[in-house]
Amino acid sequence: MNKKIIIRTLEKIALYMELKGENPFKVSAFRKAAQALELDQRSLDEIEDVTKLKGIGKGTGDVIVELIEKGKSTVLEELQAEVPSGLVPLLKLQGMGGKKLAKLYKELGIDSAEALKQACLDHQIQKLPGFGPKSEDKILKELTDFESKPGRHPIWKTEEAVRFIEDVLEKIEGVSEFSVAGSYRRTKETSKDLDFIVATAEPAKVKEELLAALPIQETIASGDTKVSVTVEFQDLIDIDFRLVAPEEFVTALHHFTGSKDHNVKLRQLAKSQNKKISEYGVEQEDGSVATFTSETDFYAHFGLPFIPPTVREDGREFDRLDDIPNLVALEDIRADLHMHTTWSDGAHSLKEMIEANRSRGYEYMVITDHSHYLKVANGLTPERLLAQNAEIRELNKQYSDIEVLSGTEMDILPDGSLDFNDEVLSQLDFVIASIHSSFQQPREQIMERILTAMKNPHVDMIAHPTGRIVGQRSGYDPDVEQLLDWAKEYGKIVELNASPYRLDLAVEYLEMAQEKGVPVAINTDAHAVNQLEVMAIGVRHAQKSWLKKDHVVNTWPLERLREYLKN
Incomplete structure (x- = not known):
């Protein structure tokens, strides 16, 4: 727990209170408490009693103490349960703050993007005091832009899910190795979903423990070696888990890291050497299948240096192999x-x-x-x-x-x-x-x-x-x-x-x-x-x-x- 987390939590409570339509003085108290902490030049460890700071009252002080002692806020959890979940994403719309959304919710029952759009189309927004036709047009434009954004998650949203899942997999006894794959591993700015490769000799046991530990909203598919779920972190994110035998881990990780163009180019090179790459290993000319203990060994098998996931994109990386040792690390x-x-x-x-x-x-x-x-x-x-x-x-x-x-x-x-x-x-x-x-x-x-x-x-x-x-x-x-x-x-x-x-x-x-x-x-x-x-x-x-x-x-x-x- 640090000062920044407490400040953000106090501000979040104020925002949820505003969305709920709470007394403005109560909302202000949480914002003032956040500001009091922000303006104090000491870190949390250096403040002897944070509840004694000027600007922090009993209610806000109790929230801070709970955060320090338990790492959570009951007040925030209760507010999150009471405020319609569809209101919160609307805060991303430019010019749409807590007060405006509270008014729309109270006066028109608007609790989602769909309800807001319909209210605009029915010209109900412009009838409310403080809005008008121009406001209505602007909201409709913002909604249209918001809806047209592709269904990809920015890296700052997916990293929370990645960290959580890595922590879960670290604690499952039957997992010998694991790694995130796909576009996230290649450090793309956005990802459609997440892929994890998990090496285990006990796939059924690992699968059961994994499903029990995740905040799953929907199970899309659940086979013996592949599990696809939708989990909720900041957004709903689809995640594919592939459970593979330990000896298959390296080739599976390479395969599902991609990119497609990189894999095609490498398969062409393998073919020229009378070899065939699959996610399970590399089939040799004599029909045997080679597996590897690292991706460095995997690339060396084809006479190549290790190619970092970050540059495995359009296939041109094979023409820039001499630059790889000079890349910043x-x-x-x-x-x-x-x-x-x-x-x-x-x-x-x-x-x-x-x-x-x-x-x-x-x-x-x-x-x-x-x-x-x-x-x-x-x-x-x-x-x-x-x-x-x-x-x-x-x-x-x-x-x-x-x-x-x-x-x-x-x-x-x-x-x-x-x-x-x-x-x-x-x-x-x-x-x-x-x-x-x-x-x-x-x-x-x-x-x-x-x-x-x-x-x-x-x-x-x-x-x-x-x-x-x-x-x-x-x-x-x-x-x-x-x-x-x-x-x-x-x-x-x-x-x-x-x-x-x-x-x-x-x-x-x-x-x-x-x-x-x-x-x-x-x-x-x-x-x-x-x-x-x-x-x-x-x-x-x-x-x-x-x-x-x-x-x-x-x-x-x-x-x-x-x-x-x-x-």
Whole structure:
């Protein structure tokens, strides 16, 4: 349990109360409690009694204590049972908040997307006070766009299901090996469903325990060696489990990882060697079947190096085998250059974030809390930033195995100016500039804002350069090629934000950055110590873009990075 989880839970309770139509003062109490925690610069472990904080009353305090002691909230569970489940997805519609949905539910009984669409078509919405014909048209358009999205799940939704299932399989005694396969293993941004390969000598026993442990909504198929179910996590997700004999695990994993084009190309190569690949093994010329203990051995059987799942896509990877040894790998990462602490909207203190980075074996790191324009994230004023800078300098003296750099994630403001002046920026080691506001501005205006940051000699990196959220929003529509040309001209780094919500830049733009010679940093943008783990997803996304180790700045020794920044 950490501060961030408690804050999110309090905000979720407030939202559900709003949907239910509860007293506004009660709703406000939970939002104020969340804000009180957000504004306190200490982590949860450093606060002696969280219920004594100003802004936290008895009701909110009881919820916090229950979360700390039991890891759950009875209040939230009761609200989730009372509020129609069909209302919650409607919050994804632009401009549709809790108050509006509560009104629609109370006045018209709208409790789902279908009911809302029908009410729009019947012109019932425009009759309600505070809505009108334009609101009705806008809601109908948002609904149409929402319905037209393909039935694929973004990686940030499927990863929750993957983590849960891996934990379940880890605990089942009869499982000797397992792995997620399919598009998720290839680090595609979205997946239609999930595939798991499970090696076991006891398929019936494993199947029974697996089905008992999952939050199953529907069993699609249940055979001796294949189970297909629909489970509920953030969304309903279809999952296929294939139970295979231990000796078949490697070839089954390769087969169901794909892609289809990759498998076709490899089968053609096998055929030229008088061999035949199936999910059960590789049939030899003499009729015997070869099985393998690893995918490295599997590829070596055909005279190939190991081809990472991330690049098994269109078959062209067979023409780029010489590039594979140079691809960036997780063990190459020496640092994380973008993270947040309790000074702004992070869950953990400076010291806790330092210790977490040390435990990962990093040689250096940068603290980059938000700037003061981003008030919703408790952004730092110039005075607070310089105070934090001083604290980082003092903390740094305590460590000989990691260098802690001071930085900021500074907003590029809607008017094109930067959130801190040069006098403040000159006192920092590393300056990130990013856009968090006014996404709807015309492209020309967005590009003018970015150019301001590019021209500033103190700015070192542009973070999450398009502002996208995978599967949810496309961002603020910059001209990315022009952005990369400016980065090259002004010597800036561009970020691959490893958060599975962002994976920003996208693959085609990372490929373009490498072609243009624009250096890339893979960063987690972590707001809690556990989020440092998403570096692995970021590295796989980088591999998918064929990014080479030497092109990624946080694989460099610190002195090389400092020299680059100085120049």
